[in-house]
Amino acid sequence: MSRVKFLVETIVNEKFVKLGIVEVDLEEVLKVMEETKNIKDNMPSKFAREKARKKWPDANPIVLTEIFEGEEDEL
Numbered sequence: 001m002s003r004v005k006f007l008v009e010t011i012v013n014e015k016f017v018k019l020g021i022v023e024v025d026l027e028e029v030l031k032v033m034e035e036t037k038n039i040k041d042n043m044p045s046k047f048a049r050e051k052a053r054k055k056w057p058d059a060n061p062i063v064l065t066e067i068f069e070g071e072e073d074e075l
Contacts, residue, residue, distance in 0.1 A: 005067040006048035022051040
């Protein structure tokens, strides 16, 4: 199954600063949705936010945008 990428940024001196990119496995997301029967609280962006918090715990990461194929080079 495919993976979805999200751009992660934070705010420093009132400006957005890119931290990096996190990937979410859609198979993992769908599995949790099926187990919990809760789609709203298990969207891919929420998984991305949790991964970003673990990867950059001191940066107060903000998951902003899903990155589509070919867009990553433009960032």
